[in-house]
Amino acid sequence: MTTKKILRAAFLAAMMAVLCGCAEKKPVLHIYTWSDYIKPELVQQFEQENQCKVVVDTYASNEEMYAKLKAGATGYDLLFPSSYMAKIMNDQGMLQKLDLGLIPNRRNIDPAYMKLAFDKEMDHSVPYTVTITCLGYLGSKVPDFKPTWGMLDREDLKGRMTMLNDHREVIGVALKYLGYSLNTIDDKELAEARDVVLRWKKNLAKFENEQYKTGLASGEFLLTHGYSGDLMLVQSENEDIQIAVPEEGSQINFDDMVIPVGAPQPELAHKMINFILAPQSAAELTEFIYFLCPNLPSYELLSEEIRQDPILFPPAEIVAKLETLADLGENNVKYTKIWDEIKGGE
Amino acid sequence: MKAEARVKLSEWLVTLPSFVWLLVLFLVPTVLVFAITFKPATPYGGIGEGWTLDTLRTLGNPNYPAIVWRTVWLSIAATALCILLATPMGYYMARVSPSRRRLVLLLVILPFWTSFLVRIFAWKVLLHPEGMLKHALVSLGLISPETSLLYNAYAVLLVMVYTELPFAILPIYAASEKFDFRLIEAAKDLGASSFRAFRSVFLPGIRVGLLTAFLMVFIPSLGSYVIPDIVGGPTSEMIGNKIAQRTFVDRNLPHAAGLSALLTVAVLVPMVAITALRRKENPRSALIEEGV
Structure with missing residues (x-):
């Protein structure tokens, strides 16, 4: 293509x-x-x-x-x-x-x-656009949706949820959920985040960067972690799709010129x-x-x-909780290691 | 003597194109992969100067044994299932009338007319949680509504068997076609049951086909990447997926090269073992000679 x-x-x-x-x-x-x-x-x-x-x-x-x-x-x-x-x-x-x-x-x-x-x-x-990492879900199939990353703990959605296949995005979400910075290099915080993701992983269909869009549109997945721009695009294919920025805050991505x-x-x-x-x-x-x-x-x-x-245009209190993923240089290895543990864990 | 020399020369000339092909497209890249394993990685995804053993040390990653084990068991299971399904099929194709045989052969190779990727996506549609198959199985009471047909190791195994089955059928069929079925009649005349004749006469008779089928399925299975990526779940990652992650996400080429080298060695071991085994049995036969 x-x-x-x-x-x-x-x-x-x-x-x-x-x-x-x-x-x-x-x-x-x-x-x-x-x-x-x-x-x-x-x-x-x-x-x-x-x-x-x-x-x-x-x-x-x-x-x-x-x-x-x-x-x-x-x-x-x-x-x-x-x-x-x-x-x-x-x-x-x-x-x-x-x-x-x-x-x-x-x-x-x-x-x-x-x-x-x-x-x-x-x-x-110079910034060109901003995108926020959000939760997309099917309004009619996900009862009592709450705008929190804790939705990934919902047993009734087991096997029908996805997270991005990206170590920084996924570990970042867990860090935000725990109230930490998504650029932390603190080993204790990272270990806590790993345990949260391992718990969520039991409920996930898969880690997915591309297919989650069509998967959500076709009803294959009920709740997905994805980029706002992508999710808004598939919203035009299936009107049941809802998007929310979780209240714990999220990752914001800039595309620059x-x-x-x-x-x-x-x-x-x-x-x-x-x-x-x-x-x-x-x-x-x-x-x-x-x-x-x-x-x-x-x-x-x-x-x-x-x-x-x-x-x-998220409300100001949510914008205040958004963070950009910083390039961690040498410390990026810490995330790679934890990601290996997450992927390898049962 | 002179004639013999000419034969030797023409043999060489005939071999040369395939030799050059293998040298340029197989040997050189493989050597490069092994060489990159011993190079340091740069933080920007490049390959550094000098030589190092660091990558070999990091291959001892405690998360790897589980992935290696999953890769091996899925490959063995896929190979066993393929051979189990392909053997009766090969037998049938060798026994059936030529016109019917042509039709069956066409059906076996028909899937190759469609892209491999499209066929995997077709499985996604087939196994879709809101799909017909799922609804049928649920209404028959065979599975619970929560059971997911996709995104687990069994879905990966199913699609692997589906994809690789023709590669097992074709060599087994080729060997069966050459098999002298009068031997089975002879065995029965001597009092063997049909099953006994099949097991003790037919199977040894198509041994080469079985071995070729084993290699043709097992080796590509070890290197699977696309299938676990598309129909696999969070716990069905194989070595191929890890190599892709190291290359694209972690930007650590030496580590990816190290894993690839490991995989190459893992593929060479059964190849060499089988060749050695067959040499011992029949010192003059090469690997492919009597096969397809």
């Missing part, structure tokens, strides 16, 4: 190059992002305003994008990695320092979310970032991709339905 998409994008890019060859030479901005992650009309508007061409190429995971760049791919001007990946890339000198003078719209970023970001100074990255070292059009890339951060663009993007663009002045431009959505 993905390869096909890439091939198609490459083919379109080649066609465009041929077509543009006859006309005057316009600068070309190469964007590398997730699929369906930018509104095509906005891209067209940007092309007209800046007399340029925009080529959008897509990837399916941070790792795929990272591996491709590591293998020597060049020519991209703007990337949309998750924060943890942006940090890994920046630590290795793969990202440019941003020229904030070219991004006056950066002031629009919602300070409540900026507080949670890694790169608070916007040295090399970054410019790689060696980008051919850094100035145009800065313009694109600034364009996306304009309230009008941010509002259109939130409505189109169903991920929240944390852009304060854009909120009032959103439809009432979106404004009232408790997942896109």
Whole structure:
């Protein structure tokens, strides 16, 4: 699928190059992002305003994008990695320092979310969207749902629940449930979290990153731990699906905009970032991709339905309990070890 | 003498393409996997400079024996079930009329016309907790409504047997086809019961087919990754899944390489044992020669 998409994008890019060859030479901005992650009309508007061409190429995971760049791919001007990946890339000198003078719209970023970001100074990255790890469930099949991670203890849902197949997400949930930070490196807290997950594991159908979406939509699973954007997307397939952010707090993930070292059009890339951060663009993007663009002045431009959505706009007391997964470097081994114990345990 | 030399040369020339194929696509990657095992891992998922034995030490992970044991028992069970089902099938195919045989053969290889992945997903639909099969079994009172048909080791075993059965049927059929069934008649004439004739004459007669079927099922089973990933649950992880986790999630290539090397050795042991066994019995026969 993905390869096909890439091939198609490459083919379109080649066609465009041929077509543009006859006309005057316009600068070309190469964007590398997730699929369906930018509104095509906005891209067209940007092309007209800046007399340029925009080529959008897509990837399916941070790792795929990272591996491709590591293998020597060049020519991209703007990337949309998750924060943890942006940090890994920046630590290795793969990202440019941003020229904030070219991004006056950066002031629009919602300070409540900026507080949670890694790169608070916007040295090399600017937040594009935020997603929260939530619980999705079938309203008619899960009686007395309560917005707590403790739902994973429910024996009556045994064998019909999933958690993400990701050590940081799963251990992070248990840590939050126990009231600890999901970036803790305290061995005692981690051991407690492990025991909680081992208890939950008895009730799980499986650890699953992809199939939980269709599984929930088809009624195979009754309760799943997943990303808000994904869950909202499958909500359109099955109206019975409900989403909740547990009251103990959760993980919040940022996808950032970054410019790689060696980008051919850094100035145009800065313009694109600034364009996306304009309230009008941010509002259109939130409505189109169903991920929240944390852009304060854009909120009032959103439809009432979106404004009232408790997942896109969780109450302030829940936002206060959200945490970002930090890259733990050497200490990541502690999580890997516990994850092995969880996976290996009965 | 000269003619013999020419035969030797042509033998070499005929072997060369497959030899190069094996060298480039099998031997070189395997050696690389073994080599990477002795390299240090970098925190960014790369392979560091120099050489180290650290990976070998971490392979002593206390969580591994359970996963290795699960991999081995699932593989043995899948192999045994496949051979148990394939032997009567091979016998039947060898005895049936040629037109019927062609039809059955077509049915055996028919699944290969569809993608392996699609067929596994079909099992997910079949075993779906709200699916027909589940409802039928529940209404017959065979299982309780809480029983999950998916996401456990038995679901993995079922789909493994389903996927690998043709690989057991084909060599057993090939060997049965060459079997001289007059030997069974002779055994019966000498007073053997049908079952005794089947066991003491037919089974030894298709031994090579059985051995090939064993290898064709057991080896891919040990390396299973997709099946436990899709129909397995939280406690049906196999070595293949661990290798994938080390590669993609933990970004520890040397550790993944170490596990792969371990798996390669585990596959080579039965291969070498069987070859040695057969050499001892019949010093001039090679492994595949009389088989498929």
